[in-house]
Amino acid sequence: MGAVAGVGLVGPSLLAACGSDDKKTGGNGGAASKSLWFENWPAYIDEETVDLFKQASDLEFRYTESYNDNNEYFAKVQSDLAAGRSIGPDIIAPTYWLTARLINLGWVQEIPFDKIPNAKNLVPQLQNPGWDPDGKFSLPWQSGMTGIAYNIKTTGRELKSMADLFDPAFKGKIGMLTEMRDTVGLVMLLTGEDPATATMDTAEAAFAKIQGAKDSGQVRQFTGNDYMDDLAGGGFAACIGWSGDIGQLALDNPDLRFVIPEEGGMSWSDTMVLPNGTEHVANAAIWMNYVYDPENAARIAEYVGYNSPVAGVQEIFAAGDDFQKALAESPLLFPDAETTARLKVFASLDEDTEAAFDERFSSIVGA
Amino acid sequence: MAADDDGDRTKRRGRWVPFGLLSPGMIWLGLFFLLPLVTLARTSLSVKESRFAVDAKFTWEWSNFTNAISDYSEQFVRSFIYAGTATLLCIAIGYPVAYVIAVRGGRYKNALLGLVVVPFFTSFLIRTLAWATVLADNGPVLGMLERLHLVGTLDSLGIVQNGGLLSTHVAVIGGLTYNFLPFMILPIYVSLEKIDLRLTEAAKDLYNNGWQAFRRVVLPLSLPGVFAGSLLTFIPAAGDFVNARFLGGPNNTMIGTVVQDRFLVQLDYPTAAALSFTLMAIITVATLVYARLLGTDDLV
Numbered sequence: 181m182g183a184v185a186g187v188g189l190v191g192p193s194l195l196a197a198c199g200s201d202d203k204k205t206g207g208n209g210g211a212a213s214k215s216l217w218f219e220n221w222p223a224y225i226d227e228e229t230v231d232l233f234k235q236a237s238d239l240e241f242r243y244t245e246s247y248n249d250n251n252e253y254f255a256k257v258q259s260d261l262a263a264g265r266s267i268g269p270d271i272i273a274p275t276y277w278l279t280a281r282l283i284n285l286g287w288v289q290e291i292p293f294d295k296i297p298n299a300k301n302l303v304p305q306l307q308n309p310g311w312d313p314d315g316k317f318s319l320p321w322q323s324g325m326t327g328i329a330y331n332i333k334t335t336g337r338e339l340k341s342m343a344d345l346f347d348p349a350f351k352g353k354i355g356m357l358t359e360m361r362d363t364v365g366l367v368m369l370l371t372g373e374d375p376a377t378a379t380m381d382t383a384e385a386a387f388a389k390i391q392g393a394k395d396s397g398q399v400r401q402f403t404g405n406d407y408m409d410d411l412a413g414g415g416f417a418a419c420i421g422w423s424g425d426i427g428q429l430a431l432d433n434p435d436l437r438f439v440i441p442e443e444g445g446m447s448w449s450d451t452m453v454l455p456n457g458t459e460h461v462a463n464a465a466i467w468m469n470y471v472y473d474p475e476n477a478a479r480i481a482e483y484v485g486y487n488s489p490v491a492g493v494q495e496i497f498a499a500g501d502d503f504q505k506a507l508a509e510s511p512l513l514f515p516d517a518e519t520t521a522r523l524k525v526f527a528s529l530d531e532d533t534e535a536a537f538d539e540r541f542s543s544i545v546g547a
Numbered sequence: 548m549a550a551d552d553d554g555d556r557t558k559r560r561g562r563w564v565p566f567g568l569l570s571p572g573m574i575w576l577g578l579f580f581l582l583p584l585v586t587l588a589r590t591s592l593s594v595k596e597s598r599f600a601v602d603a604k605f606t607w608e609w610s611n612f613t614n615a616i617s618d619y620s621e622q623f624v625r626s627f628i629y630a631g632t633a634t635l636l637c638i639a640i641g642y643p644v645a646y647v648i649a650v651r652g653g654r655y656k657n658a659l660l661g662l663v664v665v666p667f668f669t670s671f672l673i674r675t676l677a678w679a680t681v682l683a684d685n686g687p688v689l690g691m692l693e694r695l696h697l698v699g700t701l702d703s704l705g706i707v708q709n710g711g712l713l714s715t716h717v718a719v720i721g722g723l724t725y726n727f728l729p730f731m732i733l734p735i736y737v738s739l740e741k742i743d744l745r746l747t748e749a750a751k752d753l754y755n756n757g758w759q760a761f762r763r764v765v766l767p768l769s770l771p772g773v774f775a776g777s778l779l780t781f782i783p784a785a786g787d788f789v790n791a792r793f794l795g796g797p798n799n800t801m802i803g804t805v806v807q808d809r810f811l812v813q814l815d816y817p818t819a820a821a822l823s824f825t826l827m828a829i830i831t832v833a834t835l836v837y838a839r840l841l842g843t844d845d846l847v
Contacts, residue, residue: 255814350710353711394797414684414685544797544807546798
């Protein structure tokens, strides 16, 4: 969440217009078109892979990083998708729950798996996932874990439980994520509930706990990606964070730690989907096949530090240089079976339940 | 005959000139202000049939307004307190600055005015983020306060909370004051610049001392500038969400934060529209009352 998409007094129909300004530059389609546009989250690929793909594929590949926030992106593209118009990018990278919403709304196309032989490398636990039960509409980009990130210089001790985030000693030094499923999911685990089967009833204790921490000033801020600055700068003693971020930050600052709480952690995936109206499906397949090649997947994983959905990456690291060998051993990139067993994926919520969750969470976050 | 005809035509054409000159502005406002406003009004009285429906159905849904006001009265009140405090601070800081530049500026006038405007060369967002950096826990301000052993005192005053300057009322109000200060200084400067300073000499001839001359002559004559500056500060500050977002915490959200969240996260356009309209209505009434109180007859 680097930038703020500030739209105050604009009607929904005008909001929609913001999403379509690049539409015409995407190339003019047709089977022979060489163009392909992937809109991804910031800092989610190494530049080398983009260049190598351009050389290998001979496509006019456009890679943008304007995908900053799931909700804001959805608000931006929804009227185009609802009206059956192209939104511009051929591939976008929604997080799993938004992927489920897009599939349910019928706004994404099937992935042409017959043209993606490397899709066989998808790790077994991500085949036919909860958000895409038939595994037809999405292909994971990267997965990651949500847990506790802390700065041991500020906390003065190791943390191991979500209860530590509610320790009065850290009053005003705690950060939580605006990503509802991450924050509510972790606190639900603390209250002894299972986020994988969450309902408004089972989540109520967690909501009340977060509300209390906000009212008392325990929580300094609810953030997106920007929690990293606060953590490194000492503004946060501890916060809810994402595994890959801390892996990268810890290279420069060994005081930063990441732990999956003893109550359990959350697991998530960002996925590649093809929004309706995309004309370059065949080109998208070439890209997906490329990044599902373990060598290419390893190069990406080395840079982003999350959990690659492609099998064989760990073996490539293990055979690589010292840095890669260390990555192969990293519990952040390759969590062991014991850790994986403690990870949960947040329940798929139907439209009304999701609205109720968002509403309740929003009222706590202060808006 | 022919000459008369020409004269008539010129005169007739002359009658249309004001309309011609006004039309670009009118068309612009009509298209980009009035039309969206009407759409917004319609949306504020509509219901969405489902959460992800793009269009809302117009049903005279007045409950959007009552709900918006009752659910978010806290943020409304907070927005007006923050904006009001920031406006008063801007007057307190900006008036002396404008006075010195206008009256004592001499040949440095333009340079000084330039300095007032310099921060505007960077974007609003960058300026606010810069403030967040300055006020951060490992930033220069807190570091200096720690060295002066003032943190404890400021903590008891509520300026520092939990050892930090960010996520406090003070940080948000400070950010608003900083960001809108030039909008206060410039109009006050203009109104002071126009005052014939011989009037103060006349006041002194009539046995006023310096302070009396200022209070009875300069201050009243500069009120239109204060009025204009207050509007330019208060109105955008009340609807702002950037300062609350980057300098405040979850207990410092303003109504702009709520509108942004309703529009972009909850996709609840009717409530967002109702909130926007309520904000506009309150500001309009406040402005009219303020204009009455200050007497804006001779506003420029």
